Amino acid sequence: MDFAGKTFWITGAASGMGRALSLEIADNQARLIISDRDLKGLQQTASEILAKGSSVRIEPLDMTDTSSIFETARKVIGDGETIYGLYQFAGISQRSLVAETPIENDRLIMEVNFFGVIALTKAVLPHMIQNGGGQLAATSSLVGKFGFPYRSAYSASKHAIHGFFESLLAENSKYQIKVSILIPGRVQTNISRFAIDKQGKEHGILDDGQANGITAGKAAKLIFSGLKQEKKEIWVGGNEMLMLHIRRFLPTLYYYMATRIKPM
């Protein structure tokens, strides 16, 4: 897959991996449509994209607002944009135990990480099919493959991404729709700072996991290469990715470790 001359819509583009991938793609004379709820962050990303010689359109979006997601997609497509790739990174994490988490927090996490993602996908998919194909990328996580303490709703929202996008691929590969599910391990971003605690407040801390992870720039290079190769799953991380093999081939060891893992 060639990036040059195509249009890519990226959510979560104000920071972290969404921002870093936008800049990676901007090196390839592409057009970017960037979304996030953080307008200032989007403006910063946009100025860096322009400096790299690609063009950019800013579309602020709150992924909890379904009707504005559909309305924004109608407007973008109505303006004549031809979206080839829709790569979604917007997401929030969690730092609270099942027993102490109010159901409203679970719903909020599902709204951003799952319903928002599938709403934008549904708004863009018919347009891609009409144009002869396109590429969708949705961001899961290591904990989209197995459960993890303090991440119950987050892990569930990421598991849901797998079921939805694998089904979508099965239905739509005949229309040249490609699907990549991104599986980051630990990446140095703000995800733990903005994770919600049991009161629904920001956790506010850069956890050791993220602090010791790969940089967002390195993650973006791995993602860019995986998207170019149209990989169905793109693993993004360091040694922690070993957990995927442990969960699959040594489940007893996983269950032993999961109850003993230091959660943060």
Ligand SMILES: NC(=O)c1ccc[n+]([C@@H]2O[C@H](COP(=O)([O-])OP(=O)(O)OC[C@H]3O[C@@H](n4cnc5c(N)ncnc54)[C@H](OP(=O)(O)O)[C@@H]3O)[C@@H](O)[C@H]2O)c1
């Ligand atoms: N970093 C990791 O170790 C890691 C590991 C596994 C999976 N992931 C996943 O990777 C994706 C990207 O996260 P990241 O690590 O790059 O963290 P990040 O820097 O916090 O980026 C997430 C972005 O999503 C935006 N966002 C949050 N809620 C939103 C909403 N309701 N509407 C629109 N935008 C919203 C955030 O905006 P604000 O800045 O305004 O909050 C932020 O710009 C997420 O889906 C995350 O779950 C990350």
